[in-house]
Amino acid sequence: MRRGAWLLTGALVVSGVLVPLPAAAQAEMPTAPAQAIDPSWLSVDATTRTATFDLIAGLTGVNGALNFNGFKDGGLTLTVPIGWTVVMHFRNHDGMLPHSAVVIEDAHPLPLQPVTPAFPKAFTLRLAEGIPSEGRDDLRFIADKGGSYLIFCGVPGHGAAGMWVRLMVSTSATQPSLAATPPGQH
Secondary structure (H helix, E strand, O other): OOOOEEEEOOEEEEOOEEEEOOHHHHHOOOOOOOOOOOHHHEEEEOOOOEEEEEEEEOOOOHHHHOOEOOEOOOOEEEEEEOOOEEEEEEEEOOOOOOEOOEEEEOOOOOOOOOOOOOOOOOEOOOOOOOEOOOOEEEEEEEOOOOEEEEEEOOOOOOOOOOOEEEEEEEOOOOOOEEEEOOOOOO
16 A cells, blocks of 8 residues: 555645644645636617626536636626626536536525525526536526625535626616636625
8 A cells, every 4th residue: 555645635644644734834835826707798779788608517626626617616706787687608518427507595594495586597407406517598588686696506515615706786887897706705
């Protein structure tokens, strides 16, 4: 049997024994680079007042692939002006797990299973079961209520494990936008 040492997040595994690292040592550990926002994820048609967003489940391995577009725990915010039509082209890129999407009220604690969508038609089919790998579905709804919402995976446990990003419906924004959510505002 091969023995050695491996560094895990916040701990060191030595010969099969997990040894927690002191906070000072954890602070010096390198962190993963910030996830980049691909501008092609969002397209805007100002004439029809439509924001089209490519929502990709499990895009990267971040959070065990429980992420949207590589972001978890609200780390990405889609902002749309109130009254605009939102079209989300959902694709499950995760090769292992089914996923879904639903826009819900901003609720904490996070629900463990699907809840009522915040807007009519703001959910994928098979919400609790999820859509299999490389499956697709579209969400199309009118963002007619201002406020902060969550784009949430409805497969039981996924959203609560961090698989959610933010949707802001703004009364002051004039154009849709995508931005990384500043830490502490997730």
